[in-house]
Amino acid sequence: MERCVLNLNYCADIDCIDSFIPRDCLVVTIIDAKIAEIYGKYFPTPQIRVVASENNKSLQSVESISLQLLEMGVDRSSFLLAVGGGVISDLVGFIGSIYMRGIKFAYVPTTLLAQVDAAVGGKTAVNLSGFKNILGVVNQPAFTLICPEFLNSLPKNEMLAGLSEMLKTFIIADRDNYFNFLGEVRSRQLEAKILWPFIKKCSSIKASIVEQDPFDNGVRKLLNLGHTFAHALEKITQLHHGEAVSIGIILASKLSVKLSLLQSDEELTIESDFKDLGLPVASPVKLSSLTDVMLKDKKKTGGNLDLILIESIGKAIIYSINVKDLEGLLNDLS
Incomplete structure (x- = not known):
């Protein structure tokens, strides 16, 4: 590679x-x-x-x-x-x-x-x-x-948009810093000096993953957690990227529970943490309306769509779903 x-x-x-x-x-x-x-x-x-x-x-x-x-x-x-x-x-x-x-x-x-x-x-x-x-x-x-x-x-909404990507990075790769980060930002204002060590950690985690797989053929796909949902939401709503990613991560966590990959208490922790930070967690549209857009996503190959799902906070996996099963799997997630 x-x-x-x-x-x-x-x-x-x-x-x-x-x-x-x-x-x-x-x-x-x-x-x-x-x-x-x-x-x-x-x-x-x-x-x-x-x-x-x-x-x-x-x-x-x-x-x-x-x-x-x-x-x-x-x-x-x-x-x-x-x-x-x-x-x-x-x-x-x-x-x-x-x-x-x-x-x-x-x-x-x-x-x-x-x-x-x-x-x-x-x-x-x-x-x-x-x-x-x-x-x-x-x-x-x-x-x-x-x-x-x-x-x-930066206005607050722009700061919140970045928080969703930071949490995504920690969810896929760094459980300890997920909770360390939450502990800091819950108790303080979203100031640059508070975020600075976590910005460096997040960017270095992403850089390390990209260096292993620059062309998105393997481990780099993990960085797409929440993004297949997010890009569909951005296409059919007025959501900004960070907002859509936040909702996408929650949907991915719910789907992970539905597929018996993630314990329900971990999903509830993620959803509660996002709510506490003021991040959106619920789709403003019916999930059935996302299907057609999701099937035009770059991560679709042939008859399968690669989604990034969660096994635990700190560990994500690439999970291939048959496109024929997608709409059924999205039922009851919201």
């Missing part, structure tokens, strides 16, 4: 970001428009400002930004710096992978969700007619630079 090494860096002070920016080539920063208003001054390079929305994670945006890069003189020796959340890293990584058949790029994630998940691992993609991440490649950035200072300007 092919392996890779991720260049993951941590920077406690935003002022140190400048030392990571290349000096020997043209660098263009593609930045979330809202982030640019607050932190744009820390990136003294030509900038392209992008409204970070799922609607803009599209081939139309790829074309628009690529044309701007051409006008700016960006060539194969140039460097793209993505500054923002998951939409920006997905978009810039995809552009960097195909522009002039590939140029170097790097990520400075500014949301909690991006710092622990979206900007770690090299998955890049755009959406297709509302279907999530259908067009994309796996291509590692030159580096990912994680700085907690950006989190100080």
Whole structure:
């Protein structure tokens, strides 16, 4: 199995970001428009400002930004710096992978969700007619630079979105830190200094998994816990990604109990913990309405759909389900 090494860096002070920016080539920063208003001054390079929305994670945006890069003189020796959340890293990584058949790029994630998940691992993609991440490649950035200072300007809903991905990582790989993390965030405000050691732990867990399986052929699939449900929910509702992942994890835990993989008390613990943090746990739509969308998910192969299910907090497995059985299995989960 092919392996890779991720260049993951941590920077406690935003002022140190400048030392990571290349000096020997043209660098263009593609930045979330809202982030640019607050932190744009820390990136003294030509900038392209992008409204970070799922609607803009599209081939139309790829074309628009690529044309701007051409006008700016960006060539194969140039460097793209993505500054923002998951939409920006997905978009810039995809552009960097195909522009002039590939140029170097790097990520400075500014949301909690991006710092622990979206900007770690090299998955890049755009959406297709509302279907999530259908067009994309796996291509590692030159580096990912994680700085907690950006989190100080995040609204609470963005922080909660990141919490769902952090809990996901601990559920699949680290039981002790699942409970340690809950103990910290239940008793304190969601401040960057409280989250910082857990951000580093989460991102390093994901990096370790990706390094073993960069192209999602084996163990990396575990990182998709809750995501098949989540992508379907995002397609047919107005839920944001973190909210949908939270609900998806709960649905995966309920299905795990139904299939006798997970003890019911563990499922109740997970659901109670998510509720305590203010995360959504119930689907706003009937689960039968998710089936058709789930069957268009990338994790479907032939007549089977690989779901990530839970054996215990700290251990998840890849569980293949026949597509003919999916609708029946979803009954009575909500």
